[in-house]
Amino acid sequence: MTHSPEQAERIRKVQRTGAYLLLIVCTAAFLLPLLWMITTSLKDARSVLEFPPRFLPEEFHWENYWNAWNSTSFNRFLANSVLLTGLQVIGSLISCVLPAYAFARLRSRLRGPMFAAMLATMMIPGQVTLVPKFIMFSKLDMVDTYWPIVLPSFFGTALYIFLLRQFFTTIPQELVDSARIDGAGELRILWRIMIPLSKPAIATVTLMAFIGNWSEYLDPLIYLRTTELYTVPLGIALFRGQFEQQYQLMMAVSLMALVPVVVVFLAAQKHFIRGITMTGISGR
Known part of the structure; x- marks a missing residue:
């Protein structure tokens, strides 16, 4: 059935409006928990537990953020998380760039089987290696x-x-071959050519490593015993007392812990999106 140009344009407008409405509903569904965290962080202890729950507090208690910051030495936990996350990001970049370049550019009979074996390790749950790692x-x-x-x-x-x-496989091989003809070694090619041209992918890995390690709870819980060594996730757990739950302070400190993640994501958003869309273009 054919439509006139006016009818086709009207149908496109309806479809576009429906798509926007669906996106608005999905966005609201994703933002609702965050908005609930914000409003809960501004309530007093009584309002948090009242039933039926009230979305907006009768009085905004901004002092919750100050109390949450000072009640558990949050600045110490924040410094610990910054130190640990920074070291983990650096370690991830160093230990992942080198084998990635080898798998992408170095020729070897074992390259395919070794790459397949590496990918197979992604199917091993972290819980399987938890006990052996702790014993070690x-x-x-x-x-x-x-x-x-x-x-x-x-x-x-x-x-x-x-x-x-x-x-790395999307970067033209001619650049690498030209550098080799000029006498450049593999590490120089990696440092001078591959890394500068792979900023989106490196930014993607940096962002993923930062977010994953910043919010890591299990490993610090298993290995850390001294409170002074705690990270932000463990510090948040301190608000769960034996006899009372200070939910308003937990929400306040959780929002403060979320700020670095949001800042890093917004700073690297352009490179992150480009890195995600570019990886997988070449399947060699």
């Missing part, structure tokens, strides 16, 4: 230190290696 670090007397949390990031992550390798 216990034998090395590293429990209650940052070593069990930092060291694994210097041994590579299969997902990050895969993303970087896929992006």
Whole structure:
């Protein structure tokens, strides 16, 4: 059935309006928990537990943020998280860029099988290696230190290696061959050519490593015993007392912990989107 140009334009407008309405509903559904966190962080202890719940508080208690910051030495936990996350991001970049370049550009009979074996490790749940890792670090007397949390990031992550390798294969081989003819070694090619041209992929890996490590709760919970070594997620858990739950302070400190993630994501958003869309273009 054919439509006149006016009818076709009217149908397109209806479809576009429906798509926008659907996007608005989905956005509201995703934003509702965040808005609930914000309003809960501004309530007093009584209003948090009242039933039926009230979305907006009768009185905004901005002092909750100050109380949350000072009640658990949050500045100490924040400094610990910044230190650990920074070291883990650096370790991930160093340990993932090198094998990704090797898988993308170096020729070897074992390259295919080794790449397949690396990808197979992505199917192993982290819980499977949890006990062996704890026993190993216990034998090395590293429990209650940052070593069990930092060291694994210097041994590579299969997902990050895969993303970087896929992006490296999109860079023209002629650039690499020209550098080799000029006498450049593999590390110089990586540093001078591949890394500058792979900023979107590196930004993607940096962002993913930052977000994943910043919000990590399980590893610090297992290995850290001293409160002064706690990270932000463990600090938030301190608000769950034995006899009372200070939900308003938990929401306040959770929102403060969310700020660095939002800032880093907004700063790297353009490179992150480009890195995600570019990886996987070449499947060599």
